[in-house]
Amino acid sequence: MRVTVRLFARLRDITGASELARDLAPGATIGTVWRQLAGEFPALADYERSISSAVNADYARMDHVLHDGDEVAFLPPVSGG
């Protein structure tokens, strides 16, 4: 199955892309995609505990199971004011 990954703020800088597509085995979770990306872009790994994630614009946790065509978003917190 294929999912679209959207990345925001610093994560976009690290990967150099705001949108990526990834192929996953059935049963994959948000965590699976995250670990796959962190494998490709090691600088992402530091963010694991502080990001929030969403599937199809709905807040979801890392153990959420994905389906073909899902859009996964990863958002790091920002603090500027």
Add this chain to the structure above:
Amino acid sequence: MVKILIPTPLRPYTDKQDAVDASGATVGELLADLTRRHAGLKPHLYNEQGKLRSFVNVYVNDEDIRYLQKEQTPVTADDTVSIIPSVAGGAPSVTDVVSGVSRTLPELTNDEIKRYSRHLIMPEVGVEGQRKLKAAKVLCIGAGGLGSPVAMYLTAAGVGTLGIVDFDVVDFSNLQRQILHGTPDVGRSKLASAKDRLQALNPNVDVVAHETAISSENALKLFEPYDVIVDGTDNFPTRYLVNDASVLTGKPNAYGSIFRFEGQASVFATKDGPCYRCLYPEPPPPGLVPSCAEGGVLGVLPGIIGVIQATETIKLILGVGEPLIGRFLIVDALRMRFRELKLRKDPDCPVCGTHPTVTQLIDYEQFCGVRPAAPEPITVNSATEITSVELKQRLDRGDKLKIVDVREPNEYQINRIPGSELIPLGDVPKRVNELNPDDEIVVHCKTGGRSAKAADFLRSVGFKKVLNLKGGVLDWIDKVDPTQPKY
């Protein structure tokens, strides 16, 4: 039949009874039946258009129907419905969006009627809404990038009391976005500058200056008199503090945050809505997410986000529209896209969940892993640091030193130490072979934080003589070369 509790001011219309029965499957039907049985109640509950008056608040078993299904909220014979006082001392009062406290609405003066005329002719605001704004008390945390548009628009809109918390002084580098302050204000306290600007904008508004750093000791007391909190802070410890204090005091938090071209906004800590910790239970490790000072920010971005915070604040006060509760707005100004994420209250949230573990304010510096300044051990190791003056003396003496600037290329274009080589911090590991481990190396950045990491790294891979320039290039400019610009 469902029991309806009648408040004292309305009892003249129910034959002095404090509770009456009526029938209906929903609150709407029930109230319609109530006004059939007691016709005198009708003008007090409904306006000329037959709509429930906005200052009439109806509760089903202590739940405000605005948070249920409004007039469609189902009721059964087991429920008790209460009508919360709508008339006090002959003047209409509003049930506060936050605390449920009734407050008498102040009258508008003729000057105010002229000033707010564009509001008054809108059905969503009107005279009553403008009076609600006048009665409202909003606390804006920070008089910086976000605080500027928030404070200016809320002042212009006629919010009666606007508290502002800040302890900073206006700096030249603020002026690119902090439109509360002008060039002549540089060096003044931000609050003094803000107060002048806001009072000129609208002298009817009571601007209350809280010249203090918000802390776990003062936050709850500071929040107490206010109806809505606006988070315009610029660091994680204060954001978690503002969130937790909002939840603990039951005040909605009109949240906004910015980074470079991206912004976030939401309304947190309402009665049934999520809080910031439902979204981000844990803060990022210190240094991972750059601040505006480190990462930069587009000057107009706090304008966009701050105006959204001000809009949400006004909607909460008026009780109109659809607030950004349970919705997290992400603004990408570079692509000009607005995205929305649905958020729910997390039952496991440590602050607003069903079994909260955080029931009082904690040490947020510690929570965010930021070392408080005071307990820092004085281990100024002469072998690991060098001052600007020492560096200058050694260069003048002809010592062979390799100076490595670990800032980003954009920063290197602004100012630099002559003879330095640029290797941005992120590139140091892969470009380490360009450096000779036997050389004496001085690393520096803007103020010394990033270069300390670079120095640690170089030592970890076997470099013997690595010195971190204390205070970075800014200190160099202050002490050695004042001709260069600072940023």
